[in-house]
Amino acid sequence: MCDPQIGMGGYDDDMVRFNLAVDKINRMQPDFVIVCGDLVHHAHDSAYDDFEEVINKLEVPYLLAPGNHDLGNIPSDSSLQAYRSRFGDDYFVSHYGEVSMVVINTQLIKENVKLASDLQMKWIASMLDSLAHTKQKVFVMGHYPLFIKEVNEEENYFNLPDNRRTTLLELFESSGVLAYLSGHKHELLTNEYAGIFLVSGETTSKNFDERPFGFRKWSVQKCRITHEFVPL
Numbered sequence: 001m002c003d004p005q006i007g008m009g010g011y012d013d014d015m016v017r018f019n020l021a022v023d024k025i026n027r028m029q030p031d032f033v034i035v036c037g038d039l040v041h042h043a044h045d046s047a048y049d050d051f052e053e054v055i056n057k058l059e060v061p062y063l064l065a066p067g068n069h070d071l072g073n074i075p076s077d078s079s080l081q082a083y084r085s086r087f088g089d090d091y092f093v094s095h096y097g098e099v100s101m102v103v104i105n106t107q108l109i110k111e112n113v114k115l116a117s118d119l120q121m122k123w124i125a126s127m128l129d130s131l132a133h134t135k136q137k138v139f140v141m142g143h144y145p146l147f148i149k150e151v152n153e154e155e156n157y158f159n160l161p162d163n164r165r166t167t168l169l170e171l172f173e174s175s176g177v178l179a180y181l182s183g184h185k186h187e188l189l190t191n192e193y194a195g196i197f198l199v200s201g202e203t204t205s206k207n208f209d210e211r212p213f214g215f216r217k218w219s220v221q222k223c224r225i226t227h228e229f230v231p232l
């Protein structure tokens with residue numbers, strides 16, 4: 001799921017659509033759900049209470065990544081602390097059978113936050129390296145897409161800085177990451193780099209490309225990974 005961002009497309013409408021998505025997912029019973037950041041539009045307790053009321057209806061495990069609307073465009077000690085005390089770690093790894101999902105905080109990559117950015121980058125490198133020595137199928141998920149159209153495009157509001165983008169892509173490639181899933185663009189992006197899927201999907205709040213509201217269902221089989229749009 002991308003950008004539930006409660007309050008962006010109209011608060012009540014966003015809640016209705018987010019609820020519809022959760023109901024639909026419960027009928028589908030996937031192994032787990034990931035939400036690629038921007039949980040709410042304005043990071044207030046009351047919005048997060050509403051978000052949690054809905055997400056906690058999920059009958060399957062879920063993983064959250066923080067977005068810029070959750071931490072602020074430039075994360076501060078207090079925004080990081082507030083997020084972590086409500087939702088737990090902002091970057092971590094979770095394993096479901098043979099799938100390992102590495103969740104990253106792209107706000108610490110978009111901006112260079114003293115200590116925290118370096119700390120996370122070192123963690124990502126060592127986590128991906130250790131997973132590369134296992135048989136796990138490794139996915140990474142975060143909020144910002146690495147790039148929108150071209151791998152060497154200039155930095156803008158929607159992508160990550162090119163030097164850190166290159167570092168990540170090299171890490172992904174050398175450690176055999178299968179896909180990087182993100183949100184933030186509010187448009188469907190289906191890029192590829194060295195055989196790695198780079199996908200930002202449809203939201204339940206606002207789609208700038210006029211795509212219908214919904215989310216993506218990913219299937220991971222022995223030799224094949226597919227994803228398809230599920231409308232609300």
Ligand SMILES: [Zn+2]
Nearest residue numbers: 038067068184
């Ligand atoms: Zn965003």
